[in-house]
Amino acid sequence: MLLLLCDFSIAQIKMNIDFQHCNQSHFQEFLDTNTWDKNDRLYNVSCPRVYFYKAKNSNSKKSVIICPGGGFKFLAINQEGRELAEKLAHHGINSFVFYYKTHPIAQKHLNKEYTVSREKLLSTASLDLQRIIYHLRKKSKDLQINPNDIGLIGFSAGGSLAVETVLSSSITDKPNFLAAVYTGNWITKSTSPPKNTPLFLSCSKDDPLGLYPVTMELSELWERSNEEVKLLIYEKGGHGYGMNKKGLPLDRWSDEFINWILKL
DSSP states (O other): OEEEOTTSSSEEEEOOOOOTTOOOGGGTTOSOOSEEOTTSOEEOOOSOEEEEEOOSSOSSOOEEEEEOOSTTTEEOTIIIIIHHHHHHHHTTOEEEEEEOOOOOOOGGGTTOOOSSOHHHHHHHHHHHHHHHHHHHHHTHHHHTOOTTOEEEEEETHHHHHHHHHHHHOOTTTOOSEEEEESOOOOSOOOSSOOTTOOEEEEEETTOTTOOHHHHHHHHHHHHHTTOOEEEEEESSOOSOOTTOOOSSGGGGHHHHHHHHHHHO
């Protein structure tokens, strides 16, 4: 399936990936899935999928898999997914936006409590993400990407997912670099990161969810192992800024991210 975006310059292509853990068993009580709210947040994602944004005029063949945030209740697809994918493509970097499974939430009860644990959702999504990395490497020639230059970036809960996947992945399915923006916590407790996996971090000190210490913990984990870290800490910015412009220094975080990738 090929969908053209609003500027008619970057194609969004749905990838044909067989997710072995795809099922809708915990969605049976709801009549509809893939529900959008007025803030362009996507709820009730019952089956994972991936969209490919091919780089324009690039010889680098670098690729990034993007994991939007949303606390596993929803996906902030636009400001933490599509908009970054389009910008990366314009700068010669291939990107893949990952729509991972979220907790089922009835439309009239958007704030209902979880009945499926966050840990289970995170573990399942991590398996799916490893499957994506495996698929991209297997199909790298067809996709015209470098199988040894595939990275992850995650926002908030998506950051938890990206970090968990790096710390728990087998050698075959490990990404080549990692980025986490105001990342949440992860499950796997490791004393050292995988070797030769550069890390990019961005967070603000005034994050209302208290995620600044989580970012610093991750940075220190890499630094103790003498692994490369690019750390951007801002005084102000809050949480969930994504690609939104706030008239603050953090508005340039995505430019810093792109420059960092291109220098790897």
